[in-house]
Amino acid sequence: MKxxxxxxxxxxxxxxxxxxxxxxxxxxxxxxPAKIKQLTDNLDVQAVIGSGTSPGTLKTAGIVDADMLVAATDSDEANLIACLLARNLNRYILKVARVRNREYLDEKELFGEELLGVDQIINPETAMVETIMNLMTVPGASDVINFVDGKVKLIGFTIRKDSHLAGRQLSTLSNSYGNLLIGAIIRDEKVLIPQGKDTIQTGDLLYMVIKADEISRAYNFLGIVDKEVKDIMITGGGETGLALGKSLEGTRLHTKIIEKDSPRCTFLSEQLEKAVIICGDGTDKDLLFEENIGEMDFLMALTGDEENNVLMSLLAREMGVKKIITRISKLSYIPLVSAIGIDTVVSPRLSAVRAILQYIRKGKVISVAPLKGEHAEAIEVEALETSDIVDRPISQIKFPKGALVGAVIRGGEVIIPTGSTVIQSNDRLIFFALKEVVPKLEKLLTVKLDYF
Structure with a gap:
């Protein structure tokens, strides 16, 4: 596919x-040209210096015989024009546009076939708010990814130094906690697809497959007290803060939003009925103390300033906030902030990448989600009748090293598999796989990671 x-x-x-x-x-x-050089030095891709809003540049890139255009610049207008030109130069091409301005999103007819003809709009802020809402459903998690329409959750938890799991071998856990499956461990920015002999260490990020109605079992496993979430504080009343505030309007949660721009505070108070809007600086320790930040169940540091978000998060942790979510835009910063103890990070750019890749893939591969750090993926796939793995117990299938079956979904039932679980035709399977073994996994499944 081109x-x-x-x-x-x-x-x-x-x-x-x-x-x-x-x-x-x-x-x-x-x-x-500098970005193009970096790309060609590091990736096996072709590159063209020019603008996506230039018909000549698009033709040079091969738009006439391309299958898909992904417009992912920082300019909404450039992305939309690129899609419009692509439609006129190749009537069959699929077009994906990254669009951040909500004014465009509210005018849905703009994207129809009669005007721009965009097939899929990716809004990073919307995707990020969805991620935050998922995290709020599982307090204590560092990452939450939904599969099977939310019936199965892939949840990442960080192991603290006082955790009773630190130093435990995985093979010793099943007797105590039943059929819970740890599908991946991220340790020192490296991904391990674990085996029973592996030992959990302090600082590990464990990814577990959990049925949506069995989250309490995960809390028991991790030694986390399942406390009801009531009070939320958001620092930053920009587009993300507003969108999250609107999403929280339909809940019973008490929400406070701190925003330092006075006109913006007025606008927020007009847009949100239930949220309390506080005009002030989210890094002001006295203000945070006055607003009882230590009593908050969640703090979301969502300003457009990454340094401020990190400072607010560290300050909030010092003042007793139970759960903190920090917005970081630059993907290269994520490992750095994790190293200083900020373990729950959301990124509009990472959300956009996930959304774009999930749209591009199709066929029997239902969805693919990169895990934190991007060195591994969770893949939801349908088992074909012709596949080598059908009608065989998992213990007898030679999966490539670095791949693991995390869940089997059969007729609406979610099965956390064991070695004796037999895979049947049309089962939906969730795999954990290191990115370098995905091609081997494809071959075994006889399911090519097909595309539109």
Whole structure:
């Protein structure tokens, strides 16, 4: 499949990296020669210096015979124009646009076939708010990814130094906690697909497959007290803070939003009926003390300033906030903030990358979600009748090293598998896999990671 990506920023770069690793024919367009050089030095992709809003540049990139265009620049207008030109140059091409301005999103008819003809709009803020809402359903989690329409959750938990699990071997846990499955461990920014002999260490990020109605079992396993969430504080009343505030309007949660811009505070108070709007600086310790920050169940540091968000998060942790979610835009910063103890990070760019990749993939591969750090993926796939793995117990299937079956969904029932579980035709399977073994896994499943 030939995919043209417009924009070599972090979103475009990460999409190009993932797709090229899977053997797709990727062409990337950007006006900045330095970015193009970085791309060609590090990735197996073609690159064209120019603008995605130029018909000539698009033709040079091969738009006429391309299957898909992904417009991922920082300019909504450039992305939409690129899609419009692509439609006129290739009537069959699929078009994905990254769009951040909510004014455009509210005018849905703009994207219809009669006007721009965009097939899929990716809004990073909307995707990030969805991530935050998922995290709020599982307090204590560092990452939450939904599969099977939310019936199965992939949940990441960080092991603290006082955890009773630190130093435990995985093979010793099943007797105490039943059929819970740890599908991946992220340790020192490296991903392990674990075996029974592996030992849990302090600082590990464990990814577990859990049925949505059995989250309390995960809390028991991890030694976390399942406390009802009541009070939320958001610092930053920008587009993300407003969108999250609107999502929380339909809940019973008490929400406070701190925003330092006075006109913006007035606007927020007009848009939100239930939230308490506080005009002030989220890094002001006296203000936070006055607003009883230590009593908050969640603090979301969501301003557009990453340094401020990190400072607010560290301050909130010092003042006793139970759970903190920090917005970080630059993907390269995520390992750095994790190293100083901020373990729950949301990123509009990472959310955009996830959303774009999930849209691109199709066929019997239902969805793919990169795990934190992007070195592994959770893959939801349908078992074909012709596959080698059907009608065989898992223990007798030679999966590639670095791949693990995390869950089997059969007729609406979620099964956390054991070695004796027999895979049946049309089962939906959730795999954990290191990215380098995905091609081997594809071959075994006889399911190519197909695309539109």
């Amino acid at each position: 995919i043209i990506i417009v924009g070599a920023g972090e979103v475009g770069f990460h999409c190009a990296q993932k797709l090229s690793e899977e053997g797709q024919d990727v062409v990337l367009i950007d006006k900045d």
